[in-house]
Amino acid sequence: MTVYNFCAGPAKLPEAVMNKAQSEFVNWNNTGCSVMELSHRSKEFIAVYDSAIASIKQLLGLSDEYTVLFMHGGGRGQFSAVPLNLLNSGQANYVTTGSWSQAAVEEAKKFGAVTEQNTVEIVGGKKQVISMSDWQVSQDSAYVHYCPNETVDGIEIFEQPSFDVPVVADMSSTIFSREIDSSKFDLIYAGAQKNIGPSGLSLVVVKKELLARSQETVPSVFNYKLTHEKDSMFNTPPTYAIYLAKLVFDWLLENGGVAAQEVLNKKKADLLYQTIDNSSFYSNNIASANRSRMNVPFFLANSELDSTFLAQAENQGLVALKGHRIVGGMRASIYNAMPIEGVKALTEFMQEFERTHG
Numbered sequence: 001m002t003v004y005n006f007c008a009g010p011a012k013l014p015e016a017v018m019n020k021a022q023s024e025f026v027n028w029n030n031t032g033c034s035v036m037e038l039s040h041r042s043k044e045f046i047a048v049y050d051s052a053i054a055s056i057k058q059l060l061g062l063s064d065e066y067t068v069l070f071m072h073g074g075g076r077g078q079f080s081a082v083p084l085n086l087l088n089s090g091q092a093n094y095v096t097t098g099s100w101s102q103a104a105v106e107e108a109k110k111f112g113a114v115t116e117q118n119t120v121e122i123v124g125g126k127k128q129v130i131s132m133s134d135w136q137v138s139q140d141s142a143y144v145h146y147c148p149n150e151t152v153d154g155i156e157i158f159e160q161p162s163f164d165v166p167v168v169a170d171m172s173s174t175i176f177s178r179e180i181d182s183s184k185f186d187l188i189y190a191g192a193q194k195n196i197g198p199s200g201l202s203l204v205v206v207k208k209e210l211l212a213r214s215q216e217t218v219p220s221v222f223n224y225k226l227t228h229e230k231d232s233m234f235n236t237p238p239t240y241a242i243y244l245a246k247l248v249f250d251w252l253l254e255n256g257g258v259a260a261q262e263v264l265n266k267k268k269a270d271l272l273y274q275t276i277d278n279s280s281f282y283s284n285n286i287a288s289a290n291r292s293r294m295n296v297p298f299f300l301a302n303s304e305l306d307s308t309f310l311a312q313a314e315n316q317g318l319v320a321l322k323g324h325r326i327v328g329g330m331r332a333s334i335y336n337a338m339p340i341e342g343v344k345a346l347t348e349f350m351q352e353f354e355r356t357h358g
């Protein structure tokens with residue numbers, strides 16, 4: 001039976017990547033060693049690292065104004081690193097649209113003065129994010145922070161930011177899923193376990209001019225300036241995670257890059273949302289302009305059927321569909337690695353379940 005894993009994270013990785021990693025697990029590139037056994041300073045590993053960095057620059061269309069860092073501590077590590085490096089004695093604006101941006105602001109409050117604005121409104125029973133022109137961002141802010149895709153809530157912001165202060169975005173669950181104008185961002189970060197690779201690793205893309213803000217008091221492993229100066233090797237980087245990320249980037253580039261993923265991701269999301277909208281048995285509570293293409297929460301009209309739905313889905317190889325505990329219902333995470341066949345299998349199952357239980 002084919003298993004389709006809809007987990008929000010750690011999430012499914014591309015099958016071709018997993019097979020390649022398996023085939024060279026104990027003997028990489030005729031070194032007689034696994035990648036994870038090689039020194040991070042060996043020329044072999046440096047080649048992997050350089051390739052990963054070059055691919056990220058290509059996939060995101062980054063100019064030379066940016067540096068790309070690999071850090072430890074996942075997405076949440078950056079909830080601390082961002083204010084530690086960028087805030088100093090200033091203040092920052094945090095825009096909240098769901099549980100991850102909320103967690104980010106709670107962490108930032110530990111380090112300095114932050115103001116918070118919830119930009120979600122309910123229109124006709126659906127959640128929607130107010131236009132960026134109505135976000136309150138002060139001229140003297142050290143930065144504005146937001147989360148373009150709320151993994152738990154299923155809210156995505158497609159509007160391009162344009163503010164007078166540096167823009168910081170938590171792209172953990174949307175990076176590489178659609179084209180962005182990277183020049184609109186001053187710092188992008190992402191935990192790896194959604195669209196990049198194994199958990200623990202975080203990717204940070206930062207404008208070099210911001211590095212001057214990193215004071216010596218910032219803990220070294222979280223210091224952007226130091227990490228940049230040491231090519232992400234101040235301490236031992238998560239080498240195997242970087243290697244797997246490199247394989248994912250190779251796979252992306254071989255398959256048409258971010259533009260091609262965007263077309264596919266739109267198709268997958270449209271199919272799932274149409275199935276939900278065309279039934280009175282399933283519902284989703286996000287306004288169409290903000291519906292996430294990566295994380296699709298949905299509810300059954302009768303929540304008493306939730307456990308039956310999950311059990312039957314699992315029997316058919318459709319796993320990890322249980323919604324986040326604070327949202328309830330179901331959630332299908334359909335990142336880059338989810339083939340359209342997985343979404344088709346899910347929608348067919350949903351229609352059949354509605355026919356037999358609706």
Ligand SMILES: *Cc1c(COP(=O)(O)O)cnc(C)c1O
Pocket residue numbers: 009073074075076077100147149150151170171172173191192194199200
């Ligand atoms: C998963 C996620 C995080 C947290 O990542 P960790 O690696 O668990 O720290 C942060 N932000 C967003 C948007 C996420 O989806």
